[in-house]
Amino acid sequence: MTxxxxxxxxxxxxxxxxxxxxxxxxxxIKIILGVAILDYAVNLFLLLLGYRDGGTAPIASPQQAASxxxxxxxxxxxxxxxxxxLVLTSIVIGLGCLALMVSLAIRLHEKFGTFDMTRIRELxx
Amino acid sequence: MTTWLPxxxxxxxxxxxxxxxxxxxxxxxxxxxxxxxxxxxxxLLAGSIALLGSEPAVYWIGGWPGADRPSVGLSLVCDGxxxxxxxxxxxxxxxxxxxxxxxxxxxxxxxxxxxxFLLMLAGMNAVVLAGDLFNVFVFMEVAVICSYALVAFGxxxxxxEAAFKYVVLGSVSSLFVxxxxxxxxxxxxxxxxALVAERLGALGTERGPAVWLAAGCFIMGFGLKAAMxxxxxxxxxAHPSAPAPISAMLSGVxxxxxxxxVVCRIxxxxxxxxxxxxxxxxxxxxxLGTLSMVIGVxxxxxxxxxxxxxxxxxxxxxxxxxxxxxxxxxxxxTDGPRPIAALAIFGGLFHLxxxxxxKSLLFLCSGSxxxxxxxxxxxxxxxxxxxxxxxxxxxxxxALSIAGVPPFxxxxxxxxxxVATAMAGYWILAALAAFVxxxxxxxxxxxxRYALEGPPPERIRAIHETPVPMRLAMIGLATACVLxxxxxxxxxxxxxxxxxxxxxxxxLYVERFRPPDxxxxxxxxxxxxxxxxx
Numbered sequence: 001m002t003x004x005x006x007x008x009x010x011x012x013x014x015x016x017x018x019x020x021x022x023x024x025x026x027x028x029i030k031i032i033l034g035v036a037i038l039d040y041a042v043n044l045f046l047l048l049l050g051y052r053d054g055g056t057a058p059i060a061s062p063q064q065a066a067s068x069x070x071x072x073x074x075x076x077x078x079x080x081x082x083x084x085x086l087v088l089t090s091i092v093i094g095l096g097c098l099a100l101m102v103s104l105a106i107r108l109h110e111k112f113g114t115f116d117m118t119r120i121r122e123l124x125x
Numbered sequence: 126m127t128t129w130l131p132x133x134x135x136x137x138x139x140x141x142x143x144x145x146x147x148x149x150x151x152x153x154x155x156x157x158x159x160x161x162x163x164x165x166x167x168x169l170l171a172g173s174i175a176l177l178g179s180e181p182a183v184y185w186i187g188g189w190p191g192a193d194r195p196s197v198g199l200s201l202v203c204d205g206x207x208x209x210x211x212x213x214x215x216x217x218x219x220x221x222x223x224x225x226x227x228x229x230x231x232x233x234x235x236x237x238x239x240x241x242f243l244l245m246l247a248g249m250n251a252v253v254l255a256g257d258l259f260n261v262f263v264f265m266e267v268a269v270i271c272s273y274a275l276v277a278f279g280x281x282x283x284x285x286e287a288a289f290k291y292v293v294l295g296s297v298s299s300l301f302v303x304x305x306x307x308x309x310x311x312x313x314x315x316x317x318x319a320l321v322a323e324r325l326g327a328l329g330t331e332r333g334p335a336v337w338l339a340a341g342c343f344i345m346g347f348g349l350k351a352a353m354x355x356x357x358x359x360x361x362x363a364h365p366s367a368p369a370p371i372s373a374m375l376s377g378v379x380x381x382x383x384x385x386x387v388v389c390r391i392x393x394x395x396x397x398x399x400x401x402x403x404x405x406x407x408x409x410x411x412x413l414g415t416l417s418m419v420i421g422v423x424x425x426x427x428x429x430x431x432x433x434x435x436x437x438x439x440x441x442x443x444x445x446x447x448x449x450x451x452x453x454x455x456x457x458x459t460d461g462p463r464p465i466a467a468l469a470i471f472g473g474l475f476h477l478x479x480x481x482x483x484k485s486l487l488f489l490c491s492g493s494x495x496x497x498x499x500x501x502x503x504x505x506x507x508x509x510x511x512x513x514x515x516x517x518x519x520x521x522x523x524a525l526s527i528a529g530v531p532p533f534x535x536x537x538x539x540x541x542x543x544v545a546t547a548m549a550g551y552w553i554l555a556a557l558a559a560f561v562x563x564x565x566x567x568x569x570x571x572x573x574r575y576a577l578e579g580p581p582p583e584r585i586r587a588i589h590e591t592p593v594p595m596r597l598a599m600i601g602l603a604t605a606c607v608l609x610x611x612x613x614x615x616x617x618x619x620x621x622x623x624x625x626x627x628x629x630x631x632x633l634y635v636e637r638f639r640p641p642d643x644x645x646x647x648x649x650x651x652x653x654x655x656x657x658x659x
Contacts (some may be wrong), residue, residue: 022297028289035296042300046307065178083310086259090303093266096295100273104289111282 007048028108028115032101039094043087045052050083058084127182130201133169133211133250134264140165141243158236159226162243166219169250175210176203178619181637192273199205200256200317202638203214205623209474210253210386212620213481217377218246220598221370227592228496238278238368243589245271247376249382253393256638258306258317258395260415262299265383269295269350272379275371276363287362294359296347297385305342308335322395326635330401343391343410348414351421353447354417357440361366365432365501369492372432376439377485377550381477392454394627394634403458403638410451415554418444422564431491431501431576432567435484438527440481441561447540449473449559453628463629465548471540471617477620479534479609486602493595494576497588502571508581512555513590517577518597524573526606528566576633600636609615 017032021034058081098125112120123125140161175251181204203211222242247266255261273295277288298491310316311337313324316483325332349356366374392406421441453470455460493516494509495501501528510517526533530541539562547555581588591598609616627634 001199017298031293035293038297039299042303042307045304049307051313082316084306086307086310089259089263093263093270094296095502096266096270097273097292097299101289101292102295104277104285104292107280108289109653110286111285118162120286122286 004053008045011041011045011048012097014038014044017041026117028105028117028120031117032098032105035101036098039068039090039098043090043094046083046087046090052077052079055079055121127184127203129172129176130182130184130254131186133172133215133254134201134247136165136169137243137247137250141240143197144239144243147236154541158239159222159229162225162239163219163222165243166215166222166246169215169246169408170212173208173215175311176208177212178623179203179208181205181385183638184260185640187368188641198640199260200250200638200640201254202256202319204253204627204634204637206390206627207253208388209478209624210382211250213478214246214249214253214378214382217374217481217485217602218242220485220489221373221377222236224373224492224595224603225368225370225600226584227370228492228595230247231496232278232368236514238275239277241271241275242269243373244375245379247276247331249378252382253386255320258309258321258391259316260367261387261436262302262306265302265350265387266299267309268379268383270298272367272371276367276375278368278371279366291359291363294349294356297345298356300346301342302346303347305339307348308339308342312336314337315642318395318438319635320640321638322397322631322635323430325395326397332400336396340392340396340402340406341595344388344406344413347384347388347391347412350441351380351388351443351447352417353413353443354420354440355386356648357417357421360440361433365430369432369488369495372435373488374491375637376436376488377481380439380443381446381481383476384451385443389628393631397631398458404455407454408448409452410454411551411554411611413450414444414447414449414451415557416469417441417443417559418448418561422561422568425568426564429503430508431494431503431572432488432574434503435487435491436570437482438565439484441565442476442484442527443538444556444561445542446473446477446480449476449545450555450628451521452546452551452554454551458627461549465545467625467629468541468569469545469549470628471621472538472545475613475621476535476538476542476618476629479526479538479606481536482532482602482605482609483523486519486523486599486606487527487641489595489599490516490523491600493591493599496587496591496595503575505582506576507579508577508586509584510577512581512588513592515596516599519603520577521573522606523567524605526610528569529562530566532607532610536605537613 014037018034018038022031025031056078059079060074064070109115127647144158145162179495184201186199229238233256248264252261252265255264273288273292276291277284309321313321315324352360365514367375418438421437425434425437429438449469450473453466456466491501494506496507497513526535529536543555543558
């Protein structure tokens with residue numbers, strides 16, 4: 001086990017915490033926080049996949065992009081930009097979901113006067 | 126034809142953002158918004174029908190993988206399966222929009238309703254067209270976030286509670302999908318589905334356990350979106366709480382476009398079945414499908430809320446689709462006789478199309494009953510065949526279709542599924558499928574007995590038939606139910622056979638949609654790095 005595995009363990013721990021909160025907590029706000037933590041865990045994992053120890057920013061200069069050989073050398077020494085692009089998109093989507101959840105929570109509190117999921121029971125069966 | 130493919134996404138997306146502007150004028154009744162939405166629906170339906178039977182096509186966004194560029198481009202692909210889903214999605218959407226013309230006038234915020242509806246439609250069209258995994262994820266989120274908001278559209282107690290459960294479970298399942306995509310990217314360095322399939326094929330037995338984990342994430346994530354048992358808990362709350370045309374869209378097409386379609390595409394075309402894991406994937410589909418089929422129908426039997434009963438039947442009927450597709454996959458994975466596999470998959474896909482028509486129709490009928498009578502409790506309804514003859518007639522057609530009574534469409538697809546399952550050697554499952562069909566019939570006899578027959582209760586004796594657009598939408602879907610059943614020999618060659626072929630011959634996907642080789646660096650960053658590092 002090397003130190004490079006530590007960030008992955010952090011992602012795993014966050015994921016487990018997030019899932020636990022979503023499943024076990026009864027308070028709507030805590031459930032929303034659980035989803036957010038799970039979101040961060042997956043984003044962190046995705047970002048780690050593209051990380052390279054000591055890698056440079058993935059922006060090639062015109063000289064580096066001149067031929068396929070220099071470009072490949074450059075690619076080997078820089079971090080992978082694709083997961084970063086994916087994470088940006090995923091963060092925006094997560095923000096949308098989060099905003100929707102919070103607005104639903106506000107409306108639920110208006111109607112039921114509580115954030116307790118066990119007391120919000122209109123639907124059954 | 127290829128250059129028109131992006132319009133299936135662009136048109137509803139653009140119209141979706143225009144409708145709130147149309148609704149901003151004071152005194153506006155939503156007329157401009159609903160006109161625009163219906164026009165877009167009609168154009169998309171016509172376009173998807175024109176696309177039927179055309180050659181498989183691929184569209185590169187921005188022309189990126191041109192002759193001398195690295196393939197960093199995104200693609201839209203259109204093969205038989207996509208064409209079938211496009212027609213289904215856009216046909217149901219058109220009927221739902223026509224129905225909304227009158228139905229949604231009772232709500233406030235109509236322009237926003239059409240905005241969310243069109244964005245959801247854009248998301249679904251893009252999911253079935255997407256050629257790479259990450260776009261599937263992004264557009265799935267576009268579609269489902271709109272559906273979360275639409276479930277809560279009534280902003281009453283039940284709607285809000287259902288929407289909150291739906292959004293939490295939906296977000297968790299989406300994150301599992303994203304985790305699966307991350308694992309696949311790390312393993313193959315690709316996101317384009319054709320290239321992922323090629324890489325996974327090249328890796329062969331060296332794929333390692335990561336593929337299993339990714340497959341588990343996908344089955345859980347998309348299975349939750351498709352409401353497979355044991356991931357079904359949100360559906361009976363969410364689908365009935367939405368306005369009726371949205372219930373029709375959710376049960377009719379959303380669970381198929383972002384659930385069933387993606388599961389089939391990924392397991393058949395991306396992961397492939399000719400591997401040691403192929404048989405396992407197939408068995409997982411069969412087990413989950415059988416569970417959904419049986420448990421869904423037993424939960425439906427005891428329901429007295431019309432829409433909730435329909436929602437449980439959606440779980441059960443999706444079970445049929447998964448069972449049939451799983452049986453087909455199992456036969457393919459074990460190198461069994463291909464005609465039997467093709468028959469099973471044909472039955473599953475045919476049932477998918479049929480379920481979209483009759484379940485949407487049933488939700489629209491329940492919406493009409495609620496619109497006129499103000500209730501959807503079967504105890505309080507009755508005698509609709511006297512007071513609302515059109516609604517009652519359409520409801521009867523749909524009930525007979527879902528119960529599998531000849532000559533309606535549900536009969537043929539269930540018959541094919543039962544026969545193919547038996548031919549593949551799963552006798553017990555074939556018997557179970559026939560038994561569940563019988564239980565479905567009982568359940569819908571109850572609906573007919575309590576909602577349509579008998580003397581109308583005092584309270585709802587004076588109700589009238591619903592407005593013309595709502596009736597037109599229902600009659601259109603009822604006609605589709607009959608024609609899809611009677612004209613099987615005519616439409617199968619254009620509608621369902623090409624879709625079946627994309628699943629029975631999964632390698633075709635790679636040959637058709639693989640981007641051209643790049644003379645520059647490796648296909649992607651990760652591939653370039655892997656070539657250089659020891």
